[in-house]
Amino acid sequence: MKQLNREGAPLASSLTSDNRSSRCCVLLTPLLVLMAVVGCANGGHAVNSESFDSASDGAAFDSSAHFASPVDSDSLIAEALEACESAEALWQQGDIDGSLATLDAAYELLLQIPDDPNLIQQKEDLRHLISLRVVDIYRSQLTTAADLNSPIPLEINDHVQREITRFTGPERRFFIESYRRSGRYRPMIVSKLREAGLPEELSWLPLVESGFKNRALSSARALGMWQFISSTGTRYGLDRSHLIDERMDPDKSTDGAIHYLSDLHGMFGDWMMALASYNCGENRVKRLIRRQEVGHLDRFWDIYGGLPTETARYVPRFLATVAIVRDPEAYGMELPEPYPAIEFETIEVHRHLRLSDLDTALALERKTLVGLNPELRHGTTPGDRYALRVPATVAALFDEKVAALPAYVPPPEVTFARYKVRPGDTLSTIARRHRTTVNAIMRANKIGSRHRIRTGQRLKVPQRGRSTPVVSAKGSGGSRLPQLTHTVRQGDSLWLLASRYGSTVDRIKRDNNLRSNRLAIGQKIKIRTRNAAGSQTYTVQSGDSVGRIAQAQNLSVQKILRANALSRSSRIYPGQIIQLPN
Structure with a gap:
């Protein structure tokens, strides 16, 4: 790309409202602006400092205070980000x-940041952010000028026609x-899209993602109607x-999507770029955009060849789906x-x-409640509070029917250890070592023959789980469990805490009003x-092991492991609180 000097560079701020009204200028200026912004990566300067005077009555971010004396890199980056935020606010106004x-x-501040290998990525991200903001402004004007019938342009080219042929054929x-x-x-999805101000055409995206199946699982382990990894x-x-x-x-x-x-x-x-990013990730699309000659203003079809x-x-x-549902007869389809x-x-x-x-107690068809509550992985409600969806026709009978049901204890959670096969190993020896069965290892790893393992292969080995205690069938469900307070340390997670103290992630989140797992x-x-009330605790010291603690406390290793939901391969660390069973 040709370098642009200070005198010859086109300026974002030098475009007055008069020349923006020209259709030619509206179409060409964004390309020039982005060449000015992105092209400077080659070392050219794209900003005329005199053009700052053309801002409207000083309403824009005041840059004069930032050029008086040199400042450190962190301050320059912070001020440039502040300028971007100010620009966003002015645009919204x-x-x-x-x-x-x-x-x-903001770009002038970027140019002042010294060349430092440690700042290369930050400068690149900042340059990209500025270019996106400029493009967003001009794109909004182009959208208005084009008067599109839909925010998502429906272009029927050879690629789209090929998918239409597939949908109407095989x-x-x-x-x-x-x-x-x-x-x-769709009624629920459309309602949420309208509330969020997004185009209703996006309500057809689950047809492409999953065929509107809530339990669809892809080979990449993406799950659900919207296929989230x-x-x-x-x-x-989504917890x-x-x-x-x-x-x-x-x-x-749907809320997450x-x-x-x-x-x-x-x-x-751009919705086309957004949809591509939804499928392969925004970073992949960003890399393709950066490799383009013109950059972010390129259309989706310009980066099409580089996509997975x-x-x-x-x-x-x-696009083929939207085209067919808009006019099925045009494509020889009769939709039910x-x-x-x-x-x-x-x-x-x-x-x-x-x-x-x-289902049986409420005289419902088989799997009716599974269909209404697909998030329940094993067809079982949690032991604590849970909002269960039931058909409106049987809601009045629910309490009476549930009270008559016997108590149910779900099977223990299956956890896995990772094991690397060593010379001489067989599935039988691995199973004995980990106190599991050959069949369980074969199922977990989809092994067809018990003789087909190789040295260096990594296996998932099922570990013994712990079941949740029985709750009375006619009780209100609020289990009276002893409570302790844990101070979070480096490396802690909700899953580790739940395992260590015999609780669950959901229970800990509810008890602490946590909305995320952070x-x-x-x-x-x-x-x-779940550990017995009245049991003592021990704070792990440097050099401790479960064996040493058991010997000092006159307890068996197995009792300590069981009381703390640990296995023989579990690690303990200084400061950890260990339950000592009575």
Whole structure:
């Protein structure tokens, strides 16, 4: 790219409202602006400091205070970020000139940051942020000028036509069945999209993702109607535990998807780019954009060739879906009546209940409650408070029928240890060493023959779990468990605390009003523990082992391990509180 000097560089802030009204200028200026912003990575200077005077009455971020004397890199980065925030606020207020002038100031601050290998990524991120803000401003003007019928432009090119041919041909049955299932969830999805201000066309994305199946699981371990991988699900508030995975909950996963899509659109300012990022990740799309000659202003189809095969089909499949449902007759499709949404009520339960038992007691068809509560991984409610969806037609009978059900104790949670196969190992010796069975190891690792393991292979080995104590069938469900306070240390997690103290992640979160799984060092956590009331505790000292503690306290190693939900391979650390059973 050609370097731009101070005198010849086009300026964001020098574009007055008069010349922005010209259609030619509206179409060409964004390219020049981005060349000025991104092109300077090659060493050219793209900002004319005199142009700051053209800002509207000083309403923009005041850059003059930042150029008086040299300051350290951290201050320059902080001031540039502050300028970006000010530019965003001015844009939202309708002050386009002031916003662009402020972005000029932010870029001038960026140029003052010294060349330091430790700051390369921060400078690149800041440069990218400034360019995105400039592009968002001009893109908003282009959208208004184009007067699009939909925020998501429907372009039927060869790639989209190819997916239309698949949906109307070999994948016709999949499309029709998915369309039928959409009726159960689309009214809810459309309502949430409208509330968030997102285009209603996005309500058809689950057809491409999962065929509107709440329990769809991909080869990449993406789960649910909106196909969240575990890390992205956690990032957008979808919790997981032994009994619950909220990625399979249609309402909660829709909230997460809307939040994620909104973030992606805010990042790229373009729905096609946002959809590609939803499938393959925003970082992959960013890398492709940065490799383009013009940069972020490139259209989705300009980076199409660099996308993974799945993503390259994903966006055309979505556009093909929208095209077909808008005008099925044009593509030789006759779409059936969608399934109606099931009317339900929510009832709070306080003990373990098996959904199959409830179906029978309430005279419902098999798996009715599984369909309404897909987030329950094993068809069982948690032992603590849980909002259960039941058909509205049987809600009045619920309490009476549940009271007559016997107590249910779910099977213990299965945990796994990782084991690397050594020379001479067999599944039998590994099973004996870990106190499990050959069949359990084979199932966990999908091994077809007990003789097919190799040295160096990594296996998941099932460990013995712990079951939840029985709650009385007619009790209110509030178990009276002793409580302790734990101070969070480095390396702690809710899962570790739940395992250590014989509790559950859900119970700890409810008792502490936690909305996410994040913990802060020094945070005080209340924990109701299953360990016997009145038992003593011991604080682990440097050099301690479970064997030494057991010998000093005149207890067996097995009792201490059992009281603290530990295995023989578990590590203890200085400062850890160990329960000493009576």
